[in-house]
Amino acid sequence: MKHNFLTSTKCTLLALGVASALGTATAHASNTERMIVTLKSEAMANTLPVAMSNAEITEFKAQSLSLFANDLNTTAIKTLPNINAVVLEVTPEQLAQLEKSGDVETVEVDPKRYVPEVIEAGISPLAESTPYGINMVQAKLVSDAAAANRKVCIMDTGYHRAHEDLVSAGVTGDDGYGSNDTGLWYNDGNGHGTHVAGTIAALGGNGTGVVGVNPSGNLGLHIVKVFNDSGRWAYGSDLIEAINQCEAAGSHITSMSLGGSGSSTAERNAFDQSYQRGMLHIAAAGNGGNSALSYPASYNNVVSVAAVDSSENKASFSQYNSQVEIAGPGVGVNSTWNNGGYRSISGTSMATPHVSGVAALVWSNFPNCSNADIRAALNATAKDKGAAGRDTSYGYGIVQAKAAYDYLAQGCGGGDPVPVANFSYTTDGLKATFSNSSTVGTYNWTFGDGNSSSQSSPSHTYAQAGTYDVTLKVTNSAGDFDSIVKQVTVDDVVTPPGCTGLSAWSASTFYRVGDKVSYNGYEYHSIWWSRGARPDVFSNVWRKVAKCN
Ligand SMILES: [Ca+2]
Ligand SMILES: [Ca+2]
Numbered sequence: 001m002k003h004n005f006l007t008s009t010k011c012t013l014l015a016l017g018v019a020s021a022l023g024t025a026t027a028h029a030s031n032t033e034r035m036i037v038t039l040k041s042e043a044m045a046n047t048l049p050v051a052m053s054n055a056e057i058t059e060f061k062a063q064s065l066s067l068f069a070n071d072l073n074t075t076a077i078k079t080l081p082n083i084n085a086v087v088l089e090v091t092p093e094q095l096a097q098l099e100k101s102g103d104v105e106t107v108e109v110d111p112k113r114y115v116p117e118v119i120e121a122g123i124s125p126l127a128e129s130t131p132y133g134i135n136m137v138q139a140k141l142v143s144d145a146a147a148a149n150r151k152v153c154i155m156d157t158g159y160h161r162a163h164e165d166l167v168s169a170g171v172t173g174d175d176g177y178g179s180n181d182t183g184l185w186y187n188d189g190n191g192h193g194t195h196v197a198g199t200i201a202a203l204g205g206n207g208t209g210v211v212g213v214n215p216s217g218n219l220g221l222h223i224v225k226v227f228n229d230s231g232r233w234a235y236g237s238d239l240i241e242a243i244n245q246c247e248a249a250g251s252h253i254t255s256m257s258l259g260g261s262g263s264s265t266a267e268r269n270a271f272d273q274s275y276q277r278g279m280l281h282i283a284a285a286g287n288g289g290n291s292a293l294s295y296p297a298s299y300n301n302v303v304s305v306a307a308v309d310s311s312e313n314k315a316s317f318s319q320y321n322s323q324v325e326i327a328g329p330g331v332g333v334n335s336t337w338n339n340g341g342y343r344s345i346s347g348t349s350m351a352t353p354h355v356s357g358v359a360a361l362v363w364s365n366f367p368n369c370s371n372a373d374i375r376a377a378l379n380a381t382a383k384d385k386g387a388a389g390r391d392t393s394y395g396y397g398i399v400q401a402k403a404a405y406d407y408l409a410q411g412c413g414g415g416d417p418v419p420v421a422n423f424s425y426t427t428d429g430l431k432a433t434f435s436n437s438s439t440v441g442t443y444n445w446t447f448g449d450g451n452s453s454s455q456s457s458p459s460h461t462y463a464q465a466g467t468y469d470v471t472l473k474v475t476n477s478a479g480d481f482d483s484i485v486k487q488v489t490v491d492d493v494v495t496p497p498g499c500t501g502l503s504a505w506s507a508s509t510f511y512r513v514g515d516k517v518s519y520n521g522y523e524y525h526s527i528w529w530s531r532g533a534r535p536d537v538f539s540n541v542w543r544k545v546a547k548c549n
C-alpha cells in the first residue's frame, strides 16, 4: 500500500509545478534559512484519492509533503500534515521559487520559542506545605475526584517521573522526534517542566513536599518534551507537532510555559484549528516586564497568563498587553524539581500551570461543557484587579476555581445575571417615549392606562392628560425578575400654532431684529436687519420657529 501512495503522490505532486523549475541548486548550510512552507488546501486536497481513513490521509499528506521537499532538491526536516505544511532549509533561490509557486499559501521563518528565565525565590520547607498560590486560586474549594476525565498536556523540558511528590503510573509522553530528538520525556535535565507539573498535580496528603491544584493523582497528564536538556528553545514547528501529539494522547488542555517573539501564520492556524476541535490552550505572557506580545500566548485562541505575587499584585516581570487574558500566582512559587527536591522560583511560567490546573479542575466537574465554555467561565469569574474590568496587566483578573465552579453549576453558559429594572422617559404633549436601561431579559411594560408593551424601549400616546404609574418588569431566562414603577405626567397643552396675527413677509419691507412674519407656511423671527432677504434662503437673518396653524 505504501508503494501505491508514493506512486500516486508522485504523479499528483508534479502537478504542483514547483519542482522542475528549480534545477539542481545545492543548499549550503551557511546560506539557508529554516522556513515553514504551507501549501494551499486546494493544492493538497486535489491530490487526495477518495475513500481513505483519516490515518491514511495523514500518511498520504506527510509523504506528499516529503516529496514536495525532494522536488525542491532538499529534505523535509518535518512534515506537518494537519496544516498542510512542511519545514525546510531553503536557499534564497529556492525561497524565490517557493514564493512564486501558485500552490504555496505562505512561506515563513520557523520562529523560536523559549523556556523563559526563572527567578530564584527561596528555600523549600521539609514537611508538606500548601504553596500560597493553591489557596489564592481556590483550588482546595473544588474537588478533583473526577479529574481522571481530563488530561493536561505539558509542553516543556520533561517530567521527573521518579519524584516522590509526582504521579508516575498512567502518565504518558512524547519526545520531540525526528531530526530534533529531545530525549526521553520522563527525564528532565532542566527542572522547569517538573516544576510546572508539580503546580498542576503534585500529590496532596502524602506528608511530604507540596500540593498541586489537582492533588488526588487522578488527573491525566501527557508530557511532550519540546526542549532538550541542553537547549533553551524549540521551533514553532515543534509546537505545531506537539499540539498533534497532545491531541493524539487524548488531552483536553495544553499548558505552555514558553514563548517567543514573532507570530507565525502556520503556528496560529495550528492553534486555531486545534481550538475548533475542542482543545483549550494556555500559555505564559512572558517575563520581559514590557508590553511586547509573546507567542503562542498572544494568538487569539491561546489564553495568555500574567503573573501576580502573594499580595495579588502584578509581578514586575509580567508582560502587559491587550492579549493578557487572566492571571495566576507566579512569584516565589514552590514546587517539585528535577533533583527530587523542591524549589521556589518566579515567572509567568509558574502562573501558567495554576491556570491550566484550575481549568482542568473545573472542567473535570463539568465535562460536558466546551473548551470555550470553560474559558468564558474562568474569565467571567476571575478576581478583578487593577483597573476596573479587563486590563492589560491582569486580563480579567486572578483565576478562581470555586467561583468558576459555581458559575458552571448553573449551566455551561453560566447563570443569568440577576435582573435589574430601570428606565428613563421624555414627554411631548400626550406622548411618552421610554428608554430602557435594564439588564438583558424579557420586558413587560404597563402604562397605567390599561395598555402594555413587550418592546425594549416603547413609546405610548395617552388618550388624555394626567399622571400615570408606568411599570417595567424585566425577567431573565431563569424566571428571576425585577420591576420598577415611575409616575409619568402628560398634558394636552401643545405648542401654540405659529403665524397667528402675523403679516406675510414682504420683499420691500425693512425688518429689524425681533420682527415676526409668516412665510410659505412657517413663522419666522428676524435675528438681523434686512430688506429683500427671503426667510427660506437667509438663515443668518431669519430663524424658523413654528409651522403655521
Ligand atoms: Ca505532597
Ligand atoms: Ca491570546
Ligand SMILES: [Ca+2]
Pocket: 384, 385, 386, 387, 388, 389, 390, 391, 394, 395, 396, 397
Ligand atoms: Ca482589572
